[in-house]
Amino acid sequence: MLLTDSTSIITRENIQILVIDNKLASAEISLFGGHILSFIPKHDNRQRLWVSQNAVLNGKKAIRGGIPICWPWFGDHKDNQFSAHGYVRDQQWQIISSAETPLGTQVVLQPTSSSGAGFDGDTQLSLSIMVGKDLNIKLSTKNVGETSLRYNCALHTYFAIHDIHNCELTGLEGNYLDKTQNFDSFETPVPYKIGQETDRVHLHKAPNILIKDKDINTQVQSSGHDSIIVWNPWQDKSISMGDMADDSYLTMICVETAITQGQNVAAGETHVLEQVIS
Ligand SMILES: O=P(O)(O)OC[C@H]1O[C@@H](O)[C@H](O)[C@@H](O)[C@@H]1O
Numbered sequence: 001m002l003l004t005d006s007t008s009i010i011t012r013e014n015i016q017i018l019v020i021d022n023k024l025a026s027a028e029i030s031l032f033g034g035h036i037l038s039f040i041p042k043h044d045n046r047q048r049l050w051v052s053q054n055a056v057l058n059g060k061k062a063i064r065g066g067i068p069i070c071w072p073w074f075g076d077h078k079d080n081q082f083s084a085h086g087y088v089r090d091q092q093w094q095i096i097s098s099a100e101t102p103l104g105t106q107v108v109l110q111p112t113s114s115s116g117a118g119f120d121g122d123t124q125l126s127l128s129i130m131v132g133k134d135l136n137i138k139l140s141t142k143n144v145g146e147t148s149l150r151y152n153c154a155l156h157t158y159f160a161i162h163d164i165h166n167c168e169l170t171g172l173e174g175n176y177l178d179k180t181q182n183f184d185s186f187e188t189p190v191p192y193k194i195g196q197e198t199d200r201v202h203l204h205k206a207p208n209i210l211i212k213d214k215d216i217n218t219q220v221q222s223s224g225h226d227s228i229i230v231w232n233p234w235q236d237k238s239i240s241m242g243d244m245a246d247d248s249y250l251t252m253i254c255v256e257t258a259i260t261q262g263q264n265v266a267a268g269e270t271h272v273l274e275q276v277i278s
Pocket residue numbers: 075084085156179199200229231256
């Protein structure tokens with residue numbers, strides 16, 4: 001097994017979890033879904049990620065919380081006959097490598113298969129995670145086929161907050177498409193607070209977003225994206241979702257680094273979507 005001194009594997013219900021604990025931070029990465037569940041940098045010992053207390057860990061259903069990998073489509077499939085958010089968040093991933101570096105522990109994971117019904121690209125998908133002072137996540141899509149391909153994806157991060165009512169986002173501007181209102185376009189509010197069900201596609205390559213949680217700031221840096229999604233299901237939807245507690249919408253917000261408009265990747269090329277959490 002490709003483990004270093006800072007890494008070990010545990011099992012929680014039906015899921016194997018890679019645990020990383022180094023000088024700079026600790027983290028947990030589920031091998032089901034290549035799904036990061038926890039990131040706690042040691043300089044402030046603050047958990048950055050939110051996982052539902054009702055998350056299902058049966059190794060079949062995608063885990064509610066953490067950082068689901070949505071790929072090779074985002075949201076509903078264009079033909080509506082395949083599961084939302086693609087097919088890699090509910091399959092087993094493998095550890096390809098792990099290494100200790102001056103910046104932290106780096107691990108690379110790959111899904112068992114990056115081919116699946118609903119997508120005809122021929123790809124090699126890999127997730128490189130650096131667990132250090134910051135959490136750096138790079139999702140690389142290499143086109144190993146002979147023709148160009150087009151894909152969408154998201155690092156669908158659920159951030160832990162104390163109270164959604166005291167939360168404010170900065171760094172987004174321009175218009176967004178509102179999924180709760182037929183994708184109508186609205187101007188990004190200033191200040192950006194959340195007081196209702198929120199499901200927005202910001203067509204803005206925001207490089208740097210701050211989640212202000214009273215006087216605590218979480219920084220989200222993104223690259224390789226064309227959109228940022230802001231999602232909070234609010235109360236009614238939380239109640240209707242089996243894997244969320246009724247009031248859990250109060251302590252989470254999703255800020256997702258995403259490609260929603262289609263990214264072309266020429267034969268032999270690689271596209272990288274990156275999110276850095278501080
Ligand atoms: O329940 P899922 O498939 O994990 O999706 C959660 C949410 O994910 C968000 O990215 C979408 O914009 C929402 O529309 C969706 O409800």
